[in-house]
Amino acid sequence: MAATRACQFLVGSSVMSTSGNSGRDRGVSLSQRMAMSTEQISSAAATTTTSFVEKGMSSEKKKQRRKEENELISNVYWNLDEMTEENRKKLKDYFEECKDLIRSDGGPPRWFSPLECASHTADSPLLLFLPGIDGTGLGLIRHHHKLGKIFDMWCLHIPVKDRTSFADLVKLVERTVRSECERSPDRPIYLVGESLGGCIALDVAARNPDIDLVLMLANPATSFNRSQLQSLIPLLELMPDQLLLNLPYMLNLVSGDPLRMALENVVKRLLPLQTVGVLSSQDLLGMPQVLADMLPRETLLWKLQLLKSASASANSHLHAVKVQAMILCSGKDQLLPSQEEAQRLRSMLPKSAIRLFEESGHFLFLEDDVDLVTTIKCSRFYRRGKYLDYVSDYIPPTPYEFMKICESNRWVIAATSPVMLSTLEDGKVVRGLAGIPSEGPVLYVGYHMLLGFELAPMVIQFLMERNILVRGIAHPMMFFRLREGNMLDLAAFDTFRLMGAVPVSGPNFYKLLSSKSHVLLYPGGMREALHRKGEEYKLFWPERSEFVRMASRFGAKIVPFGVVGEDDVGELVFDYNDQMRIPSLRSFIKELTEESVQLRTDANGEVSNQDVHLPGVLPKLPGRFYYYFGKPIETEGRKQELRDREKSQELYLHVKSEVERCMAYLKEKREKDPYRNLLPRLLYRATHGFTAEVPTFEL
Template identity: 55%
Template sequence: MLNKFSFHPFGVDLVKLVETTIRSESRRFPNRPIYIMGESMGACLALAVAARSTPDINLVLVLANPAYILNLFYEATSFGKSQLQALVLVLKALPDQLCVSFPYLMSIMTGVPSRMMKATVEKGLPFQQTAIDLSEDVAAWLSYMSGLADVFTVATILWKLKMVDSACEYSNSHIRNVSAQTLVLLSGKDQLFPNLVEGQRLCQILPKCQMRVFNDCGHAMFLDEDIDLVAVIKEAGFYHRAELLPPSPLAIRKCVDSLRWTDVAASPVLLSTLETGKIVRGLDGIPAEGPVLFVGHHNILGFEMIPMLRHFIIERNINVRTLAHPIALNMFKQVNVPELARYNFLRIMGAVPVTASNMYQLFSMKSHVLLYPGGVREGLRRKGEEYKLFWPKQPEFIRLAATFGAKIVPFGAVGEDDFTQLVFDYDDQMKIPFLKAYIDMLTNQSINLRTDADAEFANQDMHVPGLLAKVPGRYYFLFGKPIETQGMKHELRKRDKAEEAYSQVKCEVEKCLAYLLKRREEDPYRNIITRLMYQATHGGLDSHVPTFHID
């Protein structure tokens, strides 16, 4: 029973307190996961609790810059690489009167003052106001540090480090008992601990562990206003039973800002169709109120989604929720990231696995939903299959849309062939034995959403197509006239009527594709070189680039 804490009763009390709270919450909400968030020294406490947890409790650990594998008093461990080791030796030799500098030193080492000043300067206020704010920030910091110095005696600091040391030792010796799903968040500029190496070691030990590295953060990670903990947890797939929660405004803003380069590379042209049938540039033809279901053709690897979803936010402030294959939501396991929005766009923007229940829930929330009936078969097309639809025969989404009276917006996206050339496809790879074995393994590990072997679309073998980059062209989108299903719930229950509506949607998508393929030939700015030349003489990269004439 936690014998390693025997000389530190306070450590035992902390573990028991957390355990009691967890068991109480588990009894109250037996079907909900319980999240334990531990930062720095608190991570050792979280691991100690998890090591003692019973299998009937669904625990999820989130550990930020964990220090639990550091033994603060033994050279043989990774603490030998930490700057705190030298501080411990100095503290033992210092009298209480000189220990008042310890909180100041720790604060500087964790980068708090520098990040505080950086945040003030980045507000872009006038120089005089910036100087006033900086002086107020420094005064507040000094006042806070002075209060800490009054209570941080040498004996207090050493006692606390000794208690943490025993917790670290216990966690180390029982770490293999931890079966909880664990997300490790690490700072790339941590001046206190060598946590990158230790985080990798932890992910090798724990069976269900993922790691995220934020390259620009210091030890005090959550003092960085760019870190949205909820968005991080959701992106990693650790937010159980909460996938349908919309992303936070901060996460959306970061996605939009960090992907501005797509406007330079793709210069997307978005066209929509008004109720009158007139095609206009922009998204004025898109219904503002949901539920709305966008149904379209899946370009290779889904390249079209980033500029499309981004401009829905910019132009209409509409967050489109994508129904995606589960493998697309779990592509990144160990990731080094300067910014969250750059490494799993779909998760952050609120994508969910493509299931009937998820579609039902999103419609009930009056969401704008994106669906690709062609799925993996379209997203991983073969040579010569550009802009060809591979839709199932069954009208999978029509009846569900009619249940909620959702408007169905067919659309086409053209441009994948202006950016990449498919040179090594599925058929080529299946001729090579070791690649065939790899594809079979990857496919067997994936969720097979469709099993109709007689249908052309049923081949959903997972593979990575070989692509050759081209001089960037341009992306074009056309959203057709919305198709009403309001009041047609009972009518579309009939098989023939549902199939008729399904054929109408498919036909409209094909018409959108045909329109764009023809009209893009008339665009004088289809090539990136001509676009850059235009922007150089018309206000820079943020200038609006025209396209073909719209009737």
């Protein structure tokens, strides 16, 4: 796959009740909703999630339930229980359940596991959610359902009247981490910390360098000493209770507008701006009281002092944090300078990465357009063992995620009106993908268009028409960097990872074929995708066969394919050769190339030229894309035969010639397509409907 911005084709819960709008579970007591923690966590924790659900079940029913859960997670793509935007928890559910939780509050800090997080598998990693200033532990309520499928999830609840010090909170979490590490030493533990919780997570990581922790820090309060919140402490200490009713009023004082205590300020200062439109007037009226109950004056003063000590402690221990960390920062955080702080933390934490949410406020996880699970999947931050396995740890996109991908590429597909042809077993060429094998392993080997233009329509069509997820072998620059510099941010390639791409390597190739996957391979690699002027439709394959013997080892079917149409959508006007003539650009290309892993360093000829650059392309009025998948080539039963170097090379050259034949066929046939140009296609759809399939040449 091409490693440039232009080839980025894919953009991409409740503790108490199953529905925040109903009251059918309101009678459940607090003790039923929460698992024991603090000193008794080690024995009780193992069954916190399933204990409520399986209570009273027979052993056979329990086995059946666990079997169903395993089937659910293994087939998560077509899971009918997938959350949609319509039934996803809303902000008002958070306030409603906070109200219910506060009413039954009391006792020391403790863990609880949301009831709707009971569908994870036995090998799911543990996720500990460490709350922010609210302390309820419900901050991930909008994500419980999806998180519960892939994590064993516990949430820390800090009661309103609790006055546990920061050091003791760290010790509480540390005891849990050590206990769970002893119980499952090969399973990573995720610490998701929001604001105050981010400081707790950092301190725990610093104190336990030998434990496999993964940190996810959402607007961590390590920047408290540079925030406007500091000025609240002396105000709270000096002014009487009747003037300082709750947090919204205090934030008004800080902002220099103490007279605006209306609901508008409550929403704008505390809540995500985009959620206002979905809340009724009754919902708005109840929020100030819930906030006041959650953070009364004494509690607010205590929490601010807690933030101060938390920030100081975490900052003093940053040098000792060596674990993997993701920093989630909001671009419009009005409480903390989170964006600047993320950059500072990134420079100090050696294994960290940043995810920026430009339009979000401080309470990131309550935002409508923030999906923590999708973020984890896109960034390949999910693993079940000590090391990330790109094949076995992969979780396919959910229907909602795939829908968003399709939406982001809707106009590309509409503009290019892809024509896809495949070959049946009897050699007949048909329109569509009927000739594609259903069962894997299948290896698709073909031509890589300039900048990977062909990827979006192809991968989307495979999933829509045949329910086949094609997993690409991609350049390592889409997954990691040798050093920071001028390369595109890794977030630019999020959707490649979401759709199952893996870094090119022998072990990854082996695992994909052994798991009977449908694998997409471009032998021409970056050199082919970043070709020069006049090189369109030219293959840049290595002289030696690279995939034949591996495919034969697993009896994989090899499907050669050709793609044409790049010359109908753009014209290459400023290529690699042009750029290398300019000293400044030559130096820039060298710097970019040094930031990424070099491939085929032992190869000869043009295929070894893997310099990273961005060609200049002049867009044209969009033409049409044509795909032709040749007849599958069987390798089943040829393992011994293809061990012979000559036989292997012979098949390799045959596959290459088939790819060239497919492209020659398409270049000839597209000349007879009356709908090759954009205007005829627009006229056809104007009369037959936007979603109508546009005809093409006769087969």
